[in-house]
Amino acid sequence: MSERSRSDEPMRRLLAEAAELPRSIEPPRDLWPEIEARLGERRVPAAVAWRRFAYQAVAAIFFMALGAVLALALRPAESSEVRSGDVRAASFAGASDFATVEAEYLRAKDQLWLLALSRRDELSPVAMRVVERNLRIIEAAIRDLRGALADDPENSQIEGMLLAKHRQGIEILQRLTAPPVEI
Numbered sequence: 527m528s529e530r531s532r533s534d535e536p537m538r539r540l541l542a543e544a545a546e547l548p549r550s551i552e553p554p555r556d557l558w559p560e561i562e563a564r565l566g567e568r569r570v571p572a573a574v575a576w577r578r579f580a581y582q583a584v585a586a587i588f589f590m591a592l593g594a595v596l597a598l599a600l601r602p603a604e605s606s607e608v609r610s611g612d613v614r615a616a617s618f619a620g621a622s623d624f625a626t627v628e629a630e631y632l633r634a635k636d637q638l639w640l641l642a643l644s645r646r647d648e649l650s651p652v653a654m655r656v657v658e659r660n661l662r663i664i665e666a667a668i669r670d671l672r673g674a675l676a677d678d679p680e681n682s683q684i685e686g687m688l689l690a691k692h693r694q695g696i697e698i699l700q701r702l703t704a705p706p707v708e709i
Contacts, residue, residue: 578705585703588637595630624685631692638699645703657702664695 646654671688678684 581703581705585700588634592630592634595627624689627689628692631689631696635692635695635699638696638703641703642699649702653702657698660698661695664691664698667691668695 642649642654642657668688668691671684671691675681675684675688
């Protein structure tokens with residue numbers, strides 16, 4: 527007998543035994559009632575549900591207020607004409623409006639970061655490390671954009687990029703602090 531046929535023998539026996547097995551097996555009893563009962567036991571305790579609702583309500587109020595402030599701050603100046611392809615025409619009314627919007631973003635990021643830190647024990651250490659690394663990258667981009675804006679303070683494109691970076695940081699923190707979704 528060749529070496530190869532000896533190594534194939536256990537596989538042939540296994541395949542032959544598998545071929546003899548029945549195609550389907552009926553369970554000895556109906557398992558669904560027990561499964562359904564155990565699923566019903568997994569209800570969220572009232573205190574946890576209330577806390578989750580409170581977090582969601584606070585976040586909703588905060589973001590509605592932030593949206594209102596941003597809508598007011600981002601509307602174009604009354605005197606600016608919107609021309610096709612003109613990025614500056616759709617920008618902020620002036621440096622003071624940009625500063626206000628940026629201050630709101632910074633305040634929002636600070637509040638979300640404090641919420642994340644207060645819930646740190648509920649969050650995965652891996653998730654926290656990833657978020658911290660991404661926020662460091664975003665903060666480095668913000669520093670670079672601020673330097674570019676200092677060199678060219680009238681550049682609305684740089685202002686827009688700077689606000690976009692702030693939004694990215696806020697979005698990351700929102701995902702981190704959002705209550706877990708149960709399926």
